[in-house]
Amino acid sequence: MGLSAATEIDILATARRKVVGDYVPDSSEPYMNPKQLEFFRNLLVEWKHSILDAAAGTLQQLQDGPIREPDMNDRASSETDWGIELRTRDRQRKLIAKIDSALRRIDEGEYGFCEVTGEPIGLGRLIARPIATMTVEAQEAHERREKISRDD
Structure with missing residues (x-):
C-alpha cells in the first residue's frame, strides 16, 4: 500500500x-x-524530494483504480488502509511547507537560530530535526503552554 x-x-x-x-x-x-x-540546504532539498517521490507513488496507486475487493471485510480493511495513507500524505504536505520555510530561513540568514530567543538551536538538534525553529528549552516551554491551554 504506500509507506x-x-x-x-x-x-x-x-x-x-x-x-x-x-x-x-x-x-x-x-x-x-x-x-x-x-x-542543511542539501539535506532539506533531499528530504523534500524523498517525500514527493513517495507521494507520487500514492497518486499512481489512486489513479490505477478504485478498491475492488469482493469480500466486505477485505474492502473495509483496504479502505481503512487508504484513509491512513491519505492522512499520512496530508501530514507530509504540511511537512513540505515546513521544509520550504526552513529553506527560506537559510536564504534570509535566519536558519539555525531560535525564533523565540534568538539563540543558536544547535547542530545536533538541527541534524535530527532540520525544520526545528526553537531551541529544546523554548520548544518545551511552548509545549507546556499548549498543554495548559488545552487543559483549561
Whole structure:
C-alpha cells in the first residue's frame, strides 16, 4: 500500500545518508558557516524530494483504480488502509511547507537560530530535526503552554 510507519520515519534518515558524504557539521566550526548552511540546504532539498517521490507513488496507486475487493471485510480493511495513507500524505504536505520555510530561513540568514530567543538551536538538534525553529528549552516551554491551554 504506500509507506509503513517505519519507512516514513526513515525518509529523513535516508536523505541524511545521501547528503552526508565526507562532511558532517561540527561544533568546532563557526556556527552556521556557509558549509553548514549548504549541508542543511542539501539535506532539506533531499528530504523534500524523498517525500514527493513517495507521494507520487500514492497518486499512481489512486489513479490505477478504485478498491475492488469482493469480500466486505477485505474492502473495509483496504479502505481503512487508504484513509491512513491519505492522512499520512496530508501530514507530509504540511511537512513540505515546513521544509520550504526552513529553506527560506537559510536564504534570509535566519536558519539555525531560535525564533523565540534568538539563540543558536544547535547542530545536533538541527541534524535530527532540520525544520526545528526553537531551541529544546523554548520548544518545551511552548509545549507546556499548549498543554495548559488545552487543559483549561
